[in-house]
Amino acid sequence: MLLQQLLNGVVVGGVYALFAVGFNLVFGVQRLLNLAHGAVFMTGAFVAYYTVRAGGPLILGFVAAAVASGVLAMIIEIVCFRRLRKSGDAEFGAIISSMGAGMVIMTFWQWVSQTQVLRFPFDTVPVVIYRFWGLRVSLLQLLMAAAAIAIVLVMAWFIYRTAFGRQVRAVTDSERASMLVGINPNRIYNLTYFISGALAGAAGVLVGLAFNNINFTMGEPYLMFGFAIIILGGLGSIPGALMASLIFGMVQTLSIAYLPSGLTTAFIFSAMFLILLVRPNGLMGREEAGSLRGRR
Amino acid sequence: MALVLDNLSKRFGGVVASENVNITVPKGKITGLIGPNGAGKTTIVNMITGMLAVSGGTIRVDDTDITRAPADQICRAGLARTFQNIRILPENSVLDNILIGFHRHERCSTLSALLGLPASRRETAAMRARAEALLERFGMRHLAEYPAGGLSYGHQRRVEMMRALASEPEYILLDEPIAGMNDVESDALAVLFRDLADSGIGILLIEHNLRFVTRLCEHIYVLDGGRLIAEGAPEAVLSDPAVLTAYVGGEHA
Amino acid sequence: MMNLLLGYQPLLDLFLLHLGLAYAQWLVLRAGVFSLGTVGLAAVGAYTGGILVVTYGLPAPLALIASALSGGLVALALSVPLARLRGIYQAIATVAFIQIVLSLNIYATNVTGGAQGITGIPKTVGTPLLLVAGAVTIYLMYAITRSRLGRAFDAIRQNEAVAASLGVSIVRHQTLAFVLSGALAGVYGALEAFHSYALVPSQFGFPYLIAILSYVVFGGRTSLWGPIVGTAVLILLPEVVRPLADARMLVFGILLILTINFLPKGIADTLIERARGRRLGARRPAEADTAKGS
Numbered sequence: 001m002l003l004q005q006l007l008n009g010v011v012v013g014g015v016y017a018l019f020a021v022g023f024n025l026v027f028g029v030q031r032l033l034n035l036a037h038g039a040v041f042m043t044g045a046f047v048a049y050y051t052v053r054a055g056g057p058l059i060l061g062f063v064a065a066a067v068a069s070g071v072l073a074m075i076i077e078i079v080c081f082r083r084l085r086k087s088g089d090a091e092f093g094a095i096i097s098s099m100g101a102g103m104v105i106m107t108f109w110q111w112v113s114q115t116q117v118l119r120f121p122f123d124t125v126p127v128v129i130y131r132f133w134g135l136r137v138s139l140l141q142l143l144m145a146a147a148a149i150a151i152v153l154v155m156a157w158f159i160y161r162t163a164f165g166r167q168v169r170a171v172t173d174s175e176r177a178s179m180l181v182g183i184n185p186n187r188i189y190n191l192t193y194f195i196s197g198a199l200a201g202a203a204g205v206l207v208g209l210a211f212n213n214i215n216f217t218m219g220e221p222y223l224m225f226g227f228a229i230i231i232l233g234g235l236g237s238i239p240g241a242l243m244a245s246l247i248f249g250m251v252q253t254l255s256i257a258y259l260p261s262g263l264t265t266a267f268i269f270s271a272m273f274l275i276l277l278v279r280p281n282g283l284m285g286r287e288e289a290g291s292l293r294g295r296r
Numbered sequence: 297m298a299l300v301l302d303n304l305s306k307r308f309g310g311v312v313a314s315e316n317v318n319i320t321v322p323k324g325k326i327t328g329l330i331g332p333n334g335a336g337k338t339t340i341v342n343m344i345t346g347m348l349a350v351s352g353g354t355i356r357v358d359d360t361d362i363t364r365a366p367a368d369q370i371c372r373a374g375l376a377r378t379f380q381n382i383r384i385l386p387e388n389s390v391l392d393n394i395l396i397g398f399h400r401h402e403r404c405s406t407l408s409a410l411l412g413l414p415a416s417r418r419e420t421a422a423m424r425a426r427a428e429a430l431l432e433r434f435g436m437r438h439l440a441e442y443p444a445g446g447l448s449y450g451h452q453r454r455v456e457m458m459r460a461l462a463s464e465p466e467y468i469l470l471d472e473p474i475a476g477m478n479d480v481e482s483d484a485l486a487v488l489f490r491d492l493a494d495s496g497i498g499i500l501l502i503e504h505n506l507r508f509v510t511r512l513c514e515h516i517y518v519l520d521g522g523r524l525i526a527e528g529a530p531e532a533v534l535s536d537p538a539v540l541t542a543y544v545g546g547e548h549a
Numbered sequence: 550m551m552n553l554l555l556g557y558q559p560l561l562d563l564f565l566l567h568l569g570l571a572y573a574q575w576l577v578l579r580a581g582v583f584s585l586g587t588v589g590l591a592a593v594g595a596y597t598g599g600i601l602v603v604t605y606g607l608p609a610p611l612a613l614i615a616s617a618l619s620g621g622l623v624a625l626a627l628s629v630p631l632a633r634l635r636g637i638y639q640a641i642a643t644v645a646f647i648q649i650v651l652s653l654n655i656y657a658t659n660v661t662g663g664a665q666g667i668t669g670i671p672k673t674v675g676t677p678l679l680l681v682a683g684a685v686t687i688y689l690m691y692a693i694t695r696s697r698l699g700r701a702f703d704a705i706r707q708n709e710a711v712a713a714s715l716g717v718s719i720v721r722h723q724t725l726a727f728v729l730s731g732a733l734a735g736v737y738g739a740l741e742a743f744h745s746y747a748l749v750p751s752q753f754g755f756p757y758l759i760a761i762l763s764y765v766v767f768g769g770r771t772s773l774w775g776p777i778v779g780t781a782v783l784i785l786l787p788e789v790v791r792p793l794a795d796a797r798m799l800v801f802g803i804l805l806i807l808t809i810n811f812l813p814k815g816i817a818d819t820l821i822e823r824a825r826g827r828r829l830g831a832r833r834p835a836e837a838d839t840a841k842g843s
Contacts, residue, residue: 033637033640033641079806080806080810083810083811084809084810087813089813091583091636091637092583092636093809093810093813095585095637095640096762096766096805096808096809097805097806097809097810099759099762099802099805100759100801100802100803100804100805100806100809101802101806102802103756103759103798103799103801103802103805104799104802104803104806106798107796107798107799107802220755224644224645224648227641227644227645228645230641231638231641231642235637235638260656262652262655262656263652263656264652265648265649265651265652266649266652266653266656269645269646269648269649270649272642272645273630273642273645273646276630276633276634276638276642277629277630277633345714346713347710366713366718367710367713367714368712368713368715368716368717368718368719369716369718370714371713371714371715371716372716376714376715377714379710379711379714383708383710383711384708384711385703385704385707385708385711386707387703387707387771388703388707392700392703395700396700396701396703396704396711396712396715396717397715399697399700399701399704399715399716399717400715400716402697404696404697406698406725409692409693409696409697409698410689410692410693410696410698410729411689411692412688412689412691412692412693412695412696416692416695416696416697417695419697420695420696420697441825441828441829442829443822443825459711459715460714460715462715463715463716
């Protein structure tokens with residue numbers, strides 16, 4: 001039973017990783033929080049749903065969702081952040097601006113779906129259950145785990161092994177210095193946001209399939225979980241976000257199984273407060289110097 | 297009675313940024329701290345002003361140990377500072393920028409401040425009057441209502457100075473106060489610093505500009521590689537071979 | 550004429566209720582606290598008031614005091630982790646706080662009525678009382694602005710290093726601002742409960758948070774006029790332009806993006822700055838410098 005829950009937790013954690021890694025990638029590069037990330041995630045689910053309903057195969061829906069969400073995230077950066085970044089004090093502004101963008105996207109899907117809960121056709125993913133060592137794994141779970149692992153691996157390769165990845169890291173270190181060596185930061189930002197959005201969109205499709213429930217508020221709890229994960233993993237740290245997603249997925253599955261229902265969210269966020277109390281920069285985040293709130 | 301750094305040290309991991317630094321800043325005198333770029337002046341400033349944790353040694357203001365005190369309590373102990381890069385409150389008027397300097401001397405209760413009781417209003421009015429007097433003394437009365445962010449560089453420096461003085465410190469730490477100023481402006485400030493010292497304030501002057509420091513200070517400390525390499529009267533220090541070596545290739549002003 | 554005014558009474562009530570929360574948000578931002586938790590604290594106050602009146606039969610004025618206390622105390626408890634955090638982390642933690650309050654209110658069915666919320670709250674708050682509350686709130690904010698507290702808040706918001714170097718305790722002042730804001734949010738949460746018969750947990754969620762933030766960002770985050778102008782315009786706008794009423798949240802979303810990008814100080818603050826510029830305009834600083842003589 002416990003093992004089964006842990007397995008379920010790992011699958012859930014994989015999907016969280018898709019969401020949180022993109023969220024954290026953007027933060028790592030620009031030091032800005034994109035509060036519309038939940039809405040981008042939701043957009044993925046809707047796009048896949050409408051593709052499948054129009055008769056397209058699921059894989060096409062998946063690709064369409066990733067591309068649409070990627071482009072959407074790119075647009076959010078251009079419309080909401082680009083001007084603010086030049087003005088200097090973007091930290092607060094970005095929160096406000098992306099919150100507004102999230103609101104606009106949510107209203108859009110509310111109109112399109114007419115506030116209905118949408119469900120994929122019954123056999124979009126055939127219901128097949130595999131059993132081994134006394135554990136049950138559904139085809140959908142396998143699909144989710146495989147997709148999550150594949151996407152995260154490709155991204156890690158992209159960031160740590162390609163020229164593009166080196167450029168991303170250069171821009172992260174210093175926008176001005178990277179411009180001097182001929183990197184166009186805006187191009188890097190476009191690509192980073194595209195990746196971040198595509199990951200979120202993919203997560204949206206998987207979550208939509210898993211719960212077979214697509215509605216215009218589905219992004220909100222994931223945004224909150226995203227917060228908890230990046231606090232746990234350290235803002236801006238990709239490996240931290242990966243680890244934290246898996247831990248988070250397991251903790252959540254276990255607490256749903258063993259805690260009184262309804263208390264899960266309160267439990268998770270209270271744990272987050274405790275972490276912040278002990279480690280103000282997140283569990284794996286680095287300390288920042290020059291504190292005026294007492295010497296450390 | 298003095299500001300005393302006793303065997304002050306700072307290590308970042310294994311890297312030594314300051315080691316066994318002993319400095320005494322007596323009241324009524326201007327004490328200089330010089331050194332080439334990267335000598336560790338900023339580290340010392342940050343430790344004194346509570347921005348950086350001290351690894352070893354102590355810092356005392358008169359009889360108060362401020363080694364581990366947070367920045368605001370250091371001000372309350374009687375040590376004010378100016379910043380190397382001008383830091384004013386750009387949205388506020390010049391007058392409001394100076395008013396905040398009186399914070400240490402504001403006594404009215406939180407409740408009366410909240411409710412806007414007469415005690416709070418009287419205090420605000422009194423502080424305003426004192427701020428205006430300061431502005432008068434610095435010849436900036438006519439700029440009182442201007443947003444501080446729009447002032448010229450020299451005026452912003454003076455606003456910073458007035459703000460530090462408003463806290464009525466026993467000691468004041470001036471972090472490169474004439475950087476970016478022309479000779480006329482810096483001469484005017486030199487006169488002002490002399491006046492402050494004569495009024496009994498102990499000044500620690502951290503400067504790049506050797507000419508300015510030798511002209512003003514009775515006693516100079518020279519820092520290089522995180523250690524003091526010389527100290528004493530300006531003429532003696534400047535002819536010290538160790539100091540000359542440290543400054544070769546540096547900026548002889 | 551009278552009928553016309555009566556027609557606008559619900560709108561006036563709404564304006565006054567939201568104005569209070571807008572000031573609660575304004576106060577923390579003014580002190581440089583990056584809190585987005587105002588609606589969570591309002592929920593605490595609203596539930597405290599609702600439960601005390603409905604379950605325990607306490608008179609409304611006493612319950613109102615209890616609401617203020619509960620909002621302030623919860624804020625005090627929250628300020629311990631918040632004081633250790635900076636910027637973005639404060640924002641995340643306070644948004645998480647809203648979520649905790651929301652899920653606790655849904656979970657503790659015995660006390661809070663769960664997802665159904667609390668019904669049958671006697672309506673004890675009307676327009677006159679709200680007007681008094683609004684006047685008192687504005688006066689208090691004015692008094693704070695003109696006191697040593699307001700000066701300390703301004704300094705901390707603009708530059709923490711400067712504030713600390715002048716003896717301003719950052720932690721103590723931000724805690725004070727946050728607790729005051731919590732008490733204010735608690736009071737207005739309870740006023741809302743006593744004004745509207747019923748209370749549901751989802752009332753104090755993201756959309757409300759965005760509305761409150763919009764008022765402050767759109768109106769202005771520094772001057773006393775900011776929340777008044779922001780709340781008035783954003784509440785009146787959908788009424789004046791009818792088609793906008795159905796798309797209130799869309800309008801707020803777009804306005805948030807436009808304001809923060811193109812009018813980052815908000816309407817009131819920008820206008821006040823322009824007025825000051827004109828008043829001083831006869832002598833620009835540069836000319837004034839040379840004209841000083843001595």
